[in-house]
Amino acid sequence: MKPIIALTKGRLEKQFIKFLQSLNYEVEPIINKGRKLRVETDTFQFIFAKGPDVTTYVEHGIADLGIVGGDIIAEFQPDVFNLFPLPFGHCRMAVATEDGKVWPNQKKKIASKYTGITKEYFRNKGESVDIIKLEGSVELAPILGLADGIVDIVETGTTLKENGLVVQEEFFSFSARCIANRSSLKIKRDVLTPIIESFQKQEEYV
Template sequence: MKPIIALTKGRLENQFIEFLESLDYEVDPILKKGRKLRIETEIFEFIFAKGPDVATYVEHGIADLGIVGGDILAEFHPDVFNLFPLPFGHCRMAVATEKGKVWSNKKKKIASKYTGITKEYFRNKDESVDIIKLEGSVELAPILGLADGIVDIVETGTTLKENGLVVQEEFFSFSARCIANRSSLKIKRDVLSPIIASFQKQEDYV
């Protein structure tokens, strides 16, 4: 039986393909998958999904392993084995505001997709804020007056800059992570162990 890997679509998918290729695994079926959300290679079966869903598929045993951003684990706390970091997908979580913004004494409004991470961050600062959940383009919130600032992922900072925002504070750095279903690690140990070992050969990845 082939090991099933749930893979986060988009940027992490592309970086993981390069990573697999560097380890001499077959990647052509992934490159040629088109809009398919489930494919097989000679060794693996892959499921392609959004980050939170990757964690859910792994937690419920639909997938044995998952490739997901550390932000997803920090936000949703899925019941999975968080095995190790991978050498790609490096990002930071940050608080950002409009350039020149001066915080007032009133209670702040913070927009974010990551409400759990945001709540924890401000709680650790002993600060009460109103958190507004948005699913995308959180950069608009300060510009349109919905919020005083945002908490979001920063990779290059280009999107913030182009929308007149600046980072006030970075507070969480992370990378892609390899996660595993708890039962799969026991039941499929012989199959998964060599794969996990190969993924840990990070010094081979450039």
């Protein structure tokens, strides 16, 4: 039976396709999958999901391997083997505020969808903050007065700049990660080991 890989939809999906191509794996069925959420190639079965769901599928053994951002691992801390970083999906986690706005003296309000990472960051700084969880465009929160600042992923910084925000501090750099189901690594070792080893040949990836 072909190994099952849970793949994060969107940006990481596109970057992973290029990565597979560099390793000479078949990718045509993935590129032309349309709206399909399950696709099979000559080597793998793929399921496509949002980042947090990728970790859930791997944790529960629905998928043997997963491709997910390091931010998701840090935020949700799933019970999986966090095998190794991949040479794409590079981002930073940062605190940002409105350009020119001074932090208030009172307790700060911080908007983020990464509430766990945010709490840990400010706890390590010895600061108590009110954290407001948002799922969408957190850049709006300081502009509309909901929060004093945000904690979010920064890749190029363009979105922040276009919305009048500036980075105050970057505190966590990460890339895409390859994760594995704990049981699969034992039961399917003979099948998964060659694949994992091929993914680790990152010096071949440009």
